[in-house]
Amino acid sequence: NNLPIGVIGLLFAVIFSAAMSSTSSELNALGSTSVIDFYKRKIKKGASDQHYLKSSKLFTLAWGILAIIFASYLSLFENLIQAVNLIGSLFYPIVLGIFVVAFFFKYIKANAVFIAAIISQAIIILIHYLNVIDSAGVFTMGFLWYNAFGCLLVVIIGLLIQAVSKVKSS
Numbered sequence: 001n002n003l004p005i006g007v008i009g010l011l012f013a014v015i016f017s018a019a020m021s022s023t024s025s026e027l028n029a030l031g032s033t034s035v036i037d038f039y040k041r042k043i044k045k046g047a048s049d050q051h052y053l054k055s056s057k058l059f060t061l062a063w064g065i066l067a068i069i070f071a072s073y074l075s076l077f078e079n080l081i082q083a084v085n086l087i088g089s090l091f092y093p094i095v096l097g098i099f100v101v102a103f104f105f106k107y108i109k110a111n112a113v114f115i116a117a118i119i120s121q122a123i124i125i126l127i128h129y130l131n132v133i134d135s136a137g138v139f140t141m142g143f144l145w146y147n148a149f150g151c152l153l154v155v156i157i158g159l160l161i162q163a164v165s166k167v168k169s170s
Contacts, residue, residue: 027067031060089146090128094121096147097154105155108162116158124150 003011035056044051077083094117101113124146131140141149 023067027060027063030063031056031058034059034063086143089143090124091121093124093147093150094154097151097158100151100155101158105159108158109165112161112165113154113158115161116154119157120150120153123153 035052039055039059040047040052044055074080074083074087077086097120098113098117101108101116127141127146127149128143131143134140
C-alpha cells in the first residue's frame, strides 16, 4: 500500500534473483563436489577435463531434479517447521552418533562406525516408514525421538561391530 507499483516489482525481482543466485551456487557446488570427490576418484579416473565438465553438468542436473522432488515432498507438510524437524530427525542422529563415537569411543575404528551409520540410517528410515503406515497402531515413536534413538544405535552397533571384528582378527 505504501510503495509505488514499480518499486514493488523491483523488490520482487531482487528477491527472486537472490534466491536464484543462492540456488544455482548450491547446485553447482554439489555437482562439482560430486565429480571431484566421488566420480573422479572412484568411477572414472584419468578422463579428460572435457569429460569431467560434462559430468559436472549432469550431476548438477541430477541434484536439481532431486531438489525439485524434495521441495515437492515438503509441500505436503502442514508447516515448514514440522518438515524441517522431520527431515532433520531422519538424518541428523546418525551424524551425532558418529561424533559421539569419535569423541568418547576412540577405540572404535572407522569401518565399524561407517557400517554402524549405514545400518542405523536404514533402521531410522524403517521406523519412520512403520510410523507412517501404522500411525495409530502398536509401533509408534514421535519423530523427535529419532534423534536420541539413532545416536544410540550408531554407538551400540559400532561397539558390537568393533567387538566382532576384534574377535575375528585375534
